[in-house]
Amino acid sequence: MSTSTTLPGGTWTLGDSAVSRFGYGAMQLAGPWVVGPPADHDGAIAVLRAAIEAGITHIDTSGAYGPHVTNELIREALHPYPAALLVATKVGADRDAEGGWPTARRPADLRRQVEENLRTLGVEALDLVNMRMGDAQGTRPGSIAEAFETLAGLQQQGLIRRLGVSNVTPEQVAEARTVAPIVCVQNMYNLAHRHDDDLVDALAGDHIAYVPFFPLGGFSPIQSQELSAVAARLDATPMAVALAWLLQRSPNVLLIPGTRSTAHLHENIAGAGLSLSAEDLAELDRIAL
Secondary structure, eight states: OOOOOOOTTOEEEETTEEEESBOEEOGGGSSGGGBSOOSOHHHHHHHHHHHHHTTOOEEEOOTTTBTTHHHHHHHHHHOSOOTTOEEEEEESBOOOTTSOOOBOOSHHHHHHHHHHHHHHHTOSSEEEEEEEOSBTTBOOOSOOHHHHHHHHHHHHTTSEEEEEEESOOHHHHHHHHHHSOOSEEEEEOOSSOOTTHHHHHHHHHTTOEEEEEOTTTTOOHHHHHHHHHHHHHTTSOHHHHHHHHHHHHOTTBOBOOOOSOHHHHHHHHHHHTOOOOHHHHHHHHGGGO
């Protein structure tokens, strides 16, 4: 499968692997509310293959998506995986019959989830596993040590290559790092939600990636209007501006926008390459105030 390497942002090294800073998040490939199969199975396969053909080498997934649906789609579309591809997954939550996301962080739960990810992705070792904390409403205080020690043990057994954390507080990041090295932090962060500004910069200094999710999530109506006004002036979409701002925020920021459409995938790639001037950035920075 031929690929292109002309993606905005260049690359970042996760552990010992250089990945495209523009990646792809697979959550939207599952059915409504991230439950069940996609309405367009062939379209989902096409999006995944188009991502690889565009040069994307970082795909984000989770066994909880579907559950197992996005992993199985990734395997069907891309296995045997290109050598340059890194597939990141998450553990720490299950799905219930109502579509909820109950936490599952006991050692036995985490081992089961790792084994399920290995099986559904069709690999002997997972490239990257993020330990997800908090809940669907956001981060929550509390110790990550026991859960992360379990993942570190599975890493020592050769089932996991790299470790990260997701939906975490700065204190949990620090605690995890006392247990084992991490290569990334995956949190909600965007133009309107700048609570992790200090964390982004601190991680950059330690060469640890920061992977924001919901690039347009949680904006107030006023903030959305401000973003739309900047986008209109630049003859761009709000998503393009939001993605471009994230790429220019810090070199350790990696993007994982999701989509079900190959056309939208290419729109996101083009949008993330938008060049923002100092004046644009100053105006965008006021959105979070």
